[in-house]
Amino acid sequence: MSSLLDSRGFEIVARQDFSDVTYLLEVRHPLMAKAARAGQFVIVMLNDHGERIPLTIADFDRDRGTITLVIQAVGKTTREMQQVCRVGTFLHALAGPMGEPSHIGGQHRVVCVGGGLGVAPIFPQARAYKEAGAHVTAVVGFRTKELVFWEDKFRACCDEVIVCTDDGSVGIKGNVTEGLRQAIAAHPDVDEVVAIGPPIMMKACAETTRPHKIKTVVSLNPIMVDGTGMCGGCRVKIGDGIKFACVDGPDFDAHQVDFDDLMVRLKRFAATEKAALAKYEESCRMGR
Numbered sequence: 001m002s003s004l005l006d007s008r009g010f011e012i013v014a015r016q017d018f019s020d021v022t023y024l025l026e027v028r029h030p031l032m033a034k035a036a037r038a039g040q041f042v043i044v045m046l047n048d049h050g051e052r053i054p055l056t057i058a059d060f061d062r063d064r065g066t067i068t069l070v071i072q073a074v075g076k077t078t079r080e081m082q083q084v085c086r087v088g089t090f091l092h093a094l095a096g097p098m099g100e101p102s103h104i105g106g107q108h109r110v111v112c113v114g115g116g117l118g119v120a121p122i123f124p125q126a127r128a129y130k131e132a133g134a135h136v137t138a139v140v141g142f143r144t145k146e147l148v149f150w151e152d153k154f155r156a157c158c159d160e161v162i163v164c165t166d167d168g169s170v171g172i173k174g175n176v177t178e179g180l181r182q183a184i185a186a187h188p189d190v191d192e193v194v195a196i197g198p199p200i201m202m203k204a205c206a207e208t209t210r211p212h213k214i215k216t217v218v219s220l221n222p223i224m225v226d227g228t229g230m231c232g233g234c235r236v237k238i239g240d241g242i243k244f245a246c247v248d249g250p251d252f253d254a255h256q257v258d259f260d261d262l263m264v265r266l267k268r269f270a271a272t273e274k275a276a277l278a279k280y281e282e283s284c285r286m287g288r
Helices: 030-035 076-084 116-131 151-157 176-186 199-212 259-266 270-286
Strands: 010-017 022-028 041-045 053-056 059-061 066-072 093-098 109-115 135-142 160-165 192-196 215-219 235-238 241-244 251-253
Touching: 030 059, 030 066, 030 093, 041 066, 053 066, 059 116, 066 076, 066 116, 076 270, 109 116, 109 176, 116 135, 116 151, 116 192, 135 151, 135 176, 151 160, 160 176, 176 192, 176 199, 192 199, 199 215, 199 259, 235 251, 235 259
Parallel strands: 109 135, 109 192, 135 160, 192 215
Antiparallel strands: 010 022, 022 066, 041 053, 041 093, 059 066, 215 251, 235 241
């Protein structure tokens, strides 16, 4: 029976663990796979009493009728999902695709930069730019060689792939901004850079491209509740105005983003998040 008609929810058909905290879930949802575009996201509920969490679509397969999510277990819900989500289990709710698709088409030479978990959501963008006829350079960064994933997927759809590691165990030693500098030096005619990753990384990429006046787009990840623009929790400062990442984004002009305000807002519920995780971990210990 199609997962769309299954009262249990949306079936997980594949799982892969990239590290002790990062894992992939492939979820069956034919209509969403058909509708998904690069740059969009979904909102997931693990169970009927769980919180709603936004996750960027890392891949979609229209033939298989699936979407792929790459998740980092950093909070209560993502830790719980890491524990209970296995092949054959179900997500209670999956809403989307949400957000504006990335504006792809007409670019001549593009650099797609992904740092850490941001490597996953930059993939569909890199693939879409290539399918639209652009020359694509991917710059992907990890802490160490053991954490590298999807290098083969990027090499299959990009003209060049630059791998960066903090410790130099593979590729360039350093963060993705060093790889971005090398890409710009090798291709002075780059007309667009797309960067996804932690806010501090995206800010660094924006400052790297600013002197070159290269259009730079980032995907923002503010606190989000409903994903429809109603709650206002995902508001971000863009230039002199305020935008909602869920309906106006998540892609924005990196040179207009107030990254400092974004980073402050992301820490606003840090204490509550820490307490929720501690309570969950304690309940896990008591249940053993």
